[in-house]
Amino acid sequence: MTINLDDRAYTVLASLARSEDVPVGQVARRAVMDYLARQEPSLDQPALPLIRSTTAGRR
Numbered sequence: 001m002t003i004n005l006d007d008r009a010y011t012v013l014a015s016l017a018r019s020e021d022v023p024v025g026q027v028a029r030r031a032v033m034d035y036l037a038r039q040e041p042s043l044d045q046p047a048l049p050l051i052r053s054t055t056a057g058r059r
Contacts (some may be wrong), residue, residue, distance in 0.1 A: 002030060013027055013028060013031075
């Protein structure tokens with residue numbers, strides 16, 4: 001899946017990821033799932049386990 005964000009949105013997303021010391025994808029997934037859970041509560045999913053990658057933080 002590809003999600004296109006403008007530079008400003010990506011900068012905020014990356015900043016949040018850095019401040020939480022998690023991959024950008026994890027912050028994006030949490031944001032999408034929060035939105036979907038508000039639209040369709042049956043989609044509420046448990047958090048996935050954090051798996052650190054050696055490529056974390058690369059764009």
